[in-house]
Amino acid sequence: MKRVIIGMLGTRLDTGIFPSRWDEWRPSVSLFQHEELLFDRFEFLAEPQYTKLRDQVADDVRLISPETELRHHEVDFGRDPWDLEKVYSVLHDWARAYPFDPEREEYFVHITTGTHIVQISLFLLVEAGFIPGVLVQTAPPNGGTRPKHKAPGRYALIDLDLSKYDALSTRFAKDQGETADFLKSGIATRNRGFNTLIDRIEQVALRSQAPVLLTGPTGAGKSHLARRIFELRKQRGGLRGSFVEVNCATLTGDTAASALFGHVRGSFTGAQKDRPGLLREADGGLLFLDEIGELGLDEQAMLLRALEDKTFLPVGADRPVKSDFQLIAGTNRDLREAVVKGRFREDLLARIHLWTFALPSLAQRREDIAPNLDFELERFSGSQGRKASINREARQAFLRFAESPDTPWSGNFRDLNAAVTRMATLAPRGRIRVEEVEEEVLRLRESWKRPGGGITRTEEYDLEDLLGPAAEEIDPFDRVQLAHVVAVCRRSKTLSDAGRELFAVSRQKRAVANDADRLKKYLARFQLDFARCRE
Template identity: 60%
Template sequence: GRLLQLSPPRGRPIGDDVSGGHSIIDLDLSRYDAIATRFAAEHDEATSFLKSGIATRSPVFNAMIEQIERVAIRSRAPVLLTGPTGAGKSQLARRIYELKKAQHQVSGAFIEVNCATLRGDQAMSTLFGHVKGAFTGAQSDRPGLMKAADKGVLFLDEIGELGLDEQAMCLRAIEEKRFLPMGSDRDRSSDFQLIAGTNRDLSQRVREGSFREDLFARLNLWTFRLPALRERKEDIEPNLDFELRRYAERERQNATFNKEARELYLAFAVAPDAPWHANFRDLSASITRMATLAPQGRINEVTVRDEISRLTERWCADRVEAAGPERLLTTLLGGERMQQIDLFDRAQLAAVVAVCRESRTLSAAGRMLFSVSRTAKTSGNDADRLRKYLARFQLRFEDLSDAPGDR
């Protein structure tokens, strides 16, 4: 359609009988439809891009990916990825960066650092850089990872492990895009987008006083929790194929399952009692072991059964350890004998067993347990003393130690 727009005459009184001007406006909205269509296509393309690097069949996780995609395109605010270790936070952070780069929103690098590996001056120097002479061993300037992430994305994994001083400097860098390298009296600038990852409950750490409330408030604008592998068992099969492709690329040799072996492994992997404590790292390691041991690169039922036994044994040990000292003692002594031991003796025995399980030899465990009396020269043979103590409960060191050694 078209619209007729009238206007009064220019330079003449409105009351005069003089015709004004007019113009015809074309109401063809097809070009606006084309723009909207283009934006929708870009949205779909971006979603496909983000999902293409993440093998998932989970409806809940797919919905979250779509939300993350919209945030990645429309916002430069920090993004916080939470969830257990091995849930895929690092991989997702990199895909967000690749999406933003494909959309021409960033031109810099993707910089990743695990904050759990940073301590003291090393943390400051790694993140914010230093100038020559800032501390002993600082023989040259170092720009730091925040500067390296300029115009790109900085992924701080396990951000909950940062000290309070580093947290304060991170907050300023996020808000002002400026920071002060160690030993310098001049600020540096860096325009980066932050993605943070953690397996901690940061709100709890704020209450404990080990994480800054103001930094948490800045990070908590966009928070996405990645579910554990046991919460998305439908993703095990596509990730099985993904891990086989990764193995082939990394080792330059192919490995495949035969039909029966694949069905056997998947039935075990998706079972309700399969915990997958380390999530996708567990799954990746499991596939790598089978692919490496497979005869002529063909994973058969024998290989799968061996791997199932390996995982089952390890998961059982993890359950005992996670259950705490009481459960461990019950496993070692039996429920009936446990009821015959006083609470005081149980607590003492649990401490002794814990040291034994961490020690390679009976002598090493004895030295640790009786260090004070040995220093005071009031005890004799530490190993013999420990052996006699364990014998009171019909236990032997050989049954407790996690590692073999000269006993």
């Protein structure tokens, strides 16, 4: 790998024009005087008013290390080089525009030169992942400022104490907020639990290359989020390859291994030419295996080896091939239960279970339906090339239905996307009216009906996750009832909303309904409360 050093011109320490300058310790020059610290390229940052000094230092570096390529970059901090926000903004913009390639190059950041504001800004950019590098500090041999000798001095990897630099926290928090907003596709989600989830995913996406497991019901947005994670890592320079997505439920029989791992010509009937396979296609990129629980046991074993060794055998091959990819797996099943039933390998689950994130259903995020409605309208407008909107009365009517505790949203965001697509398509000039909303409500209710019953609900809940061993002490009759009650609580905004749904019939016969108190007392029988059910 090539080694690249990024450094700022030191307007005081790097100075020197006469031959006597070689008797002085100059930090930017000293970087190239260490025999064991060789660099292939020097990205040299300087303010525009110091061009003459920059050129002198560059000439001296070329004299010492002619094999090092020098690239000049002009950074203009304006009139006040001690302006925290200005300096960080300029360096931040430079880092975002730089074509980092961590797969082929190793980066170092020299933070001895420049003002303290420049040094701290560079530190923050490295810590935030905008510069995927290692911090380097240089110093003269005896700790003095300008010793009279030609020794290169010392260098070290460092860590800084940021406790006194809280003035930068606002800008740093803004960068983090922009990253989280990117993962949410710019949707102003109001669900606190989902916001916390996205914050955690953002941290993992930028700091870890380990597999990620996304769980949640069908239509909860696993595929969309996986692609956003890929785009984020691609943007930050962490990945150079492609995004490869496959639904494992479509991989059946003898073709499953061939699709994933490839095959060689003649390995089986119909194999008329070599096939690279999806794992090799994802080399250097991200592989998203949706519904990984549907993968066969043989393919699971091959996948485990590919994750651990970065190698695998294509079907019919006698030599392993390499592929270095990051895995994101998705499932709507309980893989722990699949392990117990012998349908999923325990060692593979252990390998992909390091980072597991459970995506909530749309019914559990009813407060986010309004911003997602706007998002779907914008997405329809972009894909169809014509404006789609909804008038005020229609919007209110749709949200009354969509946010109601009685609306199951069994297809989650896929149902919402389909609803908006149909309404916008049928609306005159793309402006949705109450008429389109009423027609769509009837269509959705009909689509959720199942033979022999009413509207389907996504309300099965594993009481063992909530109660632990105490769940085994509950009679089967009570378990069914309690599971339903917990599911209603989880999709309701308040205790009163849940009570109104659960006691919708009996409350009509009471002079004073007091649904919330009835539900509170019921939950207390099992040492539960509404807040715990919602966790």
